[in-house]
Amino acid sequence: MSKPVRLGVLLSAAVWVGLPSWTAAQAPSVEEPTAAFQARGATEAEAWRECARPVLKDLLGLDRIQPWTGPDEQRVTLGEPEDLDTYTRADGRIWTEPDIQVPFWYLRPKGPGPFPVAVLPHGHDQIGRNTYAGIARDQQHADKIRREDRDVAVQAVEKGFVAIAPVVRGFGELGLPASLGRADSTCVSLWHHQLLRGRVLTGARVWDVMRILDWALDLPETDQDRVLVMGNSGGGMVTSFAAACDPRITVAVASCSFCSLVGVQGQMHHHPCNIIPGMSRFGEFWDVHGLIAPRWLLLVHGQNDPLFPIEEVERSVEQVRRIYAISNADDRFDHRWGSAGHRFYKDLMWPFIDPAMAR
Numbered sequence: 214m215s216k217p218v219r220l221g222v223l224l225s226a227a228v229w230v231g232l233p234s235w236t237a238a239q240a241p242s243v244e245e246p247t248a249a250f251q252a253r254g255a256t257e258a259e260a261w262r263e264c265a266r267p268v269l270k271d272l273l274g275l276d277r278i279q280p281w282t283g284p285d286e287q288r289v290t291l292g293e294p295e296d297l298d299t300y301t302r303a304d305g306r307i308w309t310e311p312d313i314q315v316p317f318w319y320l321r322p323k324g325p326g327p328f329p330v331a332v333l334p335h336g337h338d339q340i341g342r343n344t345y346a347g348i349a350r351d352q353q354h355a356d357k358i359r360r361e362d363r364d365v366a367v368q369a370v371e372k373g374f375v376a377i378a379p380v381v382r383g384f385g386e387l388g389l390p391a392s393l394g395r396a397d398s399t400c401v402s403l404w405h406h407q408l409l410r411g412r413v414l415t416g417a418r419v420w421d422v423m424r425i426l427d428w429a430l431d432l433p434e435t436d437q438d439r440v441l442v443m444g445n446s447g448g449g450m451v452t453s454f455a456a457a458c459d460p461r462i463t464v465a466v467a468s469c470s471f472c473s474l475v476g477v478q479g480q481m482h483h484h485p486c487n488i489i490p491g492m493s494r495f496g497e498f499w500d501v502h503g504l505i506a507p508r509w510l511l512l513v514h515g516q517n518d519p520l521f522p523i524e525e526v527e528r529s530v531e532q533v534r535r536i537y538a539i540s541n542a543d544d545r546f547d548h549r550w551g552s553a554g555h556r557f558y559k560d561l562m563w564p565f566i567d568p569a570m571a572r
């Protein structure tokens with residue numbers, strides 16, 4: 214009982230001597246950002262992107278990751294494709310580091326191509342690549358996939374994309390044993406391990422997307438000028454950072470993931486595994502999205518998503534809209550509200566993606 218009493222005394226003393234309130238005292242002191250968007254026109258905006266993108270890539274630790282150095286022909290293995298009527302599905306593996314092999318589903322339309330490419334990182338879901346490929350473990354999972362439009366790889370291949378659904382680091386085969394008593398934190402365990410190595414988990418996730426693109430865009434059946442990256446929740450975070458770092462991505466759709474990194478009162482809305490040390494010295498999350506301009510970007514949220522307050526989302530979206538306008542790319546950015554919760558909204562997404570890909 215002694216601890217609460219002592220804490221109460223301290224708090225009373227803090228009020229008495231006029232110290233900041235508990236909330237204000239604990240709020241993060243935001244560093245002066247060094248790479249935030251300040252351009253006044255499209256030319257300056259492009260110059261800013263040229264300077265700011267390497268800064269972000271450095272924060273993500275991309276140059277501290279060692280690439281696969283084995284024989285090129287052993288980098289990717291693809292299993293026998295299964296015929297699923299309108300498309301085929303193969304079980305793949307790609308070495309993205311000397312000791313990291315990323316499993317993925319490879320869904321391919323029938324016909325010769327060339328097909329646009331969709332890379333679809335999932336969020337906090339231990340079997341996320343199966344969810345995206347519409348492979349349900351039971352009826353309840355099947356119902357959730359259908360009700361929340363979660364089979365985005367199937368949607369994409371039926372739209373004519375080569376659709377790649379990889380396992381995202383921190384989950385499934387690429388998770389680590391969770392901390393005791395925290396069964397949902399395999400991603401946090403891996404995040405801690407990455408920090409101990411001086412690396413960043415988000416950076417490793419972005420790295421995997423980029424290495425998958427290296428391989429996929431070299432295939433004779435793909436069109437390297439039409440590349441979609443799309444994900445929900447944690448997959449939306451990977452989408453945003455990958456598109457900011459890699460100009461090969463022509464269309465990015467981030468679902469139920471965009472918000473300020475630090476809210477007006479100091480709140481943080483993203484899962485800890487997304488935290489990038491030093492990020493506030495770069496800028497805010499809208500600055501990261503400014504690196505995607507003038508390429509196509511759609512942000513989607515659910516009105517009833519408990520993770521992201523509507524006013525904080527709106528405040529942040531306005532900043533992305535401002536950057537796109539200054540970049541003369543207003544027509545390539547949109548933000549849409551879905552009428553439910555934390556999920557995909559295919560009726561909002563594909564009407565944006567289709568014309569972006571058709572140009």
Ligand SMILES: [Zn+2]
Nearest residue numbers: 400401484486
């Ligand atoms: Zn996480």
